[in-house]
Amino acid sequence: MSESIESIKENLKDFIVKRFLKNVESEILNYDTPLISGGLIDSILTMQLVVFIEETYNFEFSAHEVDRDNLDSINIIANFIQKKINE
Amino acid sequence: MNNGEKLHDLLKQSVQLYSDQIALICNEEKITYKRLFELSLDLQDSLKTIGIEKGSRVAIYSEKSITFVASIFGILNSNCAYIPIDASAPIERNKFIITDCDVSALIIQKKYIDFFENEFDILVQFEDLILLKNKNRNQKKSPEDLAYILYTSGSTGNPKGVMYSHSGAMSFVNWCNSTFKLKQSDCFSSHAPFHFDLSIFDIFVCVKNASSLVIITENIARQPMLLAKQISDLKISVWYSTPTILNLISEYGKIEKYDFSHLKLILFAGEVYPLKQFLKLYNKLPLVSYYNLYGPTESNVCCYFKLENPKLLIENIPIGKACAHYESKIIESKTEGELLISGKALMIGYWNMESLTNEKILIDDNGLKWYKTGDIVALDSNNDYVFKGRVDRMIKRNGYRIELDEIEKTLLKCEGIQYCAVISTQSKQNTMQIVSYIVTENKNFKSIIEMKSISMKLLPIYMIPDDFIFVNSLPITSSNKIDYQKLIKQTV
Numbered sequence: 001m002s003e004s005i006e007s008i009k010e011n012l013k014d015f016i017v018k019r020f021l022k023n024v025e026s027e028i029l030n031y032d033t034p035l036i037s038g039g040l041i042d043s044i045l046t047m048q049l050v051v052f053i054e055e056t057y058n059f060e061f062s063a064h065e066v067d068r069d070n071l072d073s074i075n076i077i078a079n080f081i082q083k084k085i086n087e
Numbered sequence: 088m089n090n091g092e093k094l095h096d097l098l099k100q101s102v103q104l105y106s107d108q109i110a111l112i113c114n115e116e117k118i119t120y121k122r123l124f125e126l127s128l129d130l131q132d133s134l135k136t137i138g139i140e141k142g143s144r145v146a147i148y149s150e151k152s153i154t155f156v157a158s159i160f161g162i163l164n165s166n167c168a169y170i171p172i173d174a175s176a177p178i179e180r181n182k183f184i185i186t187d188c189d190v191s192a193l194i195i196q197k198k199y200i201d202f203f204e205n206e207f208d209i210l211v212q213f214e215d216l217i218l219l220k221n222k223n224r225n226q227k228k229s230p231e232d233l234a235y236i237l238y239t240s241g242s243t244g245n246p247k248g249v250m251y252s253h254s255g256a257m258s259f260v261n262w263c264n265s266t267f268k269l270k271q272s273d274c275f276s277s278h279a280p281f282h283f284d285l286s287i288f289d290i291f292v293c294v295k296n297a298s299s300l301v302i303i304t305e306n307i308a309r310q311p312m313l314l315a316k317q318i319s320d321l322k323i324s325v326w327y328s329t330p331t332i333l334n335l336i337s338e339y340g341k342i343e344k345y346d347f348s349h350l351k352l353i354l355f356a357g358e359v360y361p362l363k364q365f366l367k368l369y370n371k372l373p374l375v376s377y378y379n380l381y382g383p384t385e386s387n388v389c390c391y392f393k394l395e396n397p398k399l400l401i402e403n404i405p406i407g408k409a410c411a412h413y414e415s416k417i418i419e420s421k422t423e424g425e426l427l428i429s430g431k432a433l434m435i436g437y438w439n440m441e442s443l444t445n446e447k448i449l450i451d452d453n454g455l456k457w458y459k460t461g462d463i464v465a466l467d468s469n470n471d472y473v474f475k476g477r478v479d480r481m482i483k484r485n486g487y488r489i490e491l492d493e494i495e496k497t498l499l500k501c502e503g504i505q506y507c508a509v510i511s512t513q514s515k516q517n518t519m520q521i522v523s524y525i526v527t528e529n530k531n532f533k534s535i536i537e538m539k540s541i542s543m544k545l546l547p548i549y550m551i552p553d554d555f556i557f558v559n560s561l562p563i564t565s566s567n568k569i570d571y572q573k574l575i576k577q578t579v
Contacts, residue, residue, distance in 0.1 A: 021535060028534045039539040039551050043309035044331075044518075047339040063312035 031074040095163035101297035113302035130161025141166035143191035148172040154214040168233040171281040176547040244496030248438030255432040273298040278328040315340035322349040329486035330360035337368040356380035357486020381406035405471035423465035427457040523552035
């Protein structure tokens with residue numbers, strides 16, 4: 001899959017806004033907004049996000065990769081996804 | 088009458104028989120019973136050297152670690168009571184607890200030390216923690232036999248301390264040992280944070296049996312795949328957590344990839360486990376024994392239900408019958424109503440809140456003390472209690488008690504917020520949602536993102552509302568109070 005990093009980010013933002021936030025918030029949520037450390041998503045929502053990423057980008061997280069270091073903002077997640085699909 | 092056995096005697100007994108057995112495992116580290124005992128003696132010496140007298144209270148402000156558990160035993164050895172602090176909670180809330188509890192000493196991680204320099208003298212190192220002594224030397228005396236104080240959410244806006252005695256905790260530990268088939272070769276999980284009463288089972292029942300305890304640290308506590316891996320890799324045989332965590336593991340832990348054959352006992356407590364979700368776990372792990380344990384912090388576990396044929400249950404998992412060391416009844420002998428419990432394992436009372444203690448504890452004609460749980464229950468056809476709801480505005484989320492009023496009163500302290508009403512609702516997926524209605528001053532627009540980040544600074548993570556709704560005014564009842572019922576209706 002050769003998806004650009006920009007379209008990965010848009011895709012993630014779309015999912016997060018639709019599933020976890022109200023549509024009104026889409027303008028305020030930016031690619032650096034802290035998701036986990038900012039209290040926007042809890043552990044269950046984090047796992048829903050992980051499942052969404054796994055299904056959309058067709059790879060599996062290993063246990064230690066489900067971590068704030070890879071998931072705390074759209075920018076961070078997009079970089080992680082790109083690294084994984086290029087592996 | 089209790090024979091006066093103390094919680095720290097459990098360690099003394101186990102170390103005599105099994106000194107080389109592994110006591111604690113935490114990440115890459117493990118220590119034997121002998122080492123744990125030595126560490127607890129080291130701390131006991133340090134406390135004595137700096138002049139901490141018996142009957143004092145000592146707080147531990149740290150993430151979960153081997154030293155934390157050693158500190159608990161060191162404090163208890165010194166005939167002092169320990170107060171475990173939630174290191175992940177906001178500093179202001181923790182400072183309140185430490186001041187309210189009037190501790191003589193504080194054992195703390197270096198990174199939090201700056202907040203306490205004014206009130207405490209920095210003294211000695213204890214392993215990776217530091218021992219501080221209160222500059223004010225006139226602490227109140229603890230009640231007789233006090234072992235620990237656990238702080239829970241308070242409706243006044245501040246947390247309140249539940250005081251527990253050695254004899255109360257020992258009767259719980261002994262009940263556990265006679266009810267569950269536990270062995271020295273067992274490996275216990277310690278999933279719950281140490282400020283949470285589930286940890287009393289984990290630490291003290293494990294040490295009584297001279298078994299091994301796996302301390303699960305905060306960084307992986309909510310990561311289902313890592314939890315599943317630990318259960319398998321470390322051959323955990325006794326697991327105790329809230330249903331939220333079990334559900335996370337069963338839904339997202341990919342447990343089919345791991346060997347769970349050592350796991351023989353799963354205990355859960357702290358909140359309702361919806362039957363449908365429980366059955367998903369049961370179907371994946373049908374050979375495990377399951378128990379639903381029930382009890383507020385004020386009593387620890389007071390009722391229990393063994394899930395022998397869970398597929399025959401139709402509606403909810405009952406909270407069962409009173410444990411052998413408790414008596415129970417429904418208020419005014421009704422068929423449905425508030426549950427009252429009585430027994431020697433009841434709390435001593437709330438720290439420094441005598442009138443609240445008297446409000447919550449009734450004394451009957453025979454002089455027996457009954458704690459009013461605030462939980463409404465009914466009896467089913469097997470004479471098991473079934474949980475029906477609350478008499479007040481307290482809710483449970485991931486086992487944590489949350490007074491909605493504490494959230495409200497805390498948010499009202501924020502600049503720009505004029506009024507605030509916090510309610511709880513069930514989402515479509517049957518999970519608890521906390522919703523906060525906000526009226527801002529001067530129509531200052533605030534976003535959910537902004538409100539979440541403000542809340543993170545003031546409230547522990549489990550109290551942060553899931554949703555914020557901005558309104559121009561709040562509905563009022565005819566008696567001029569916030570109309571919570573109306574808010575609940577319009578939220579659903």
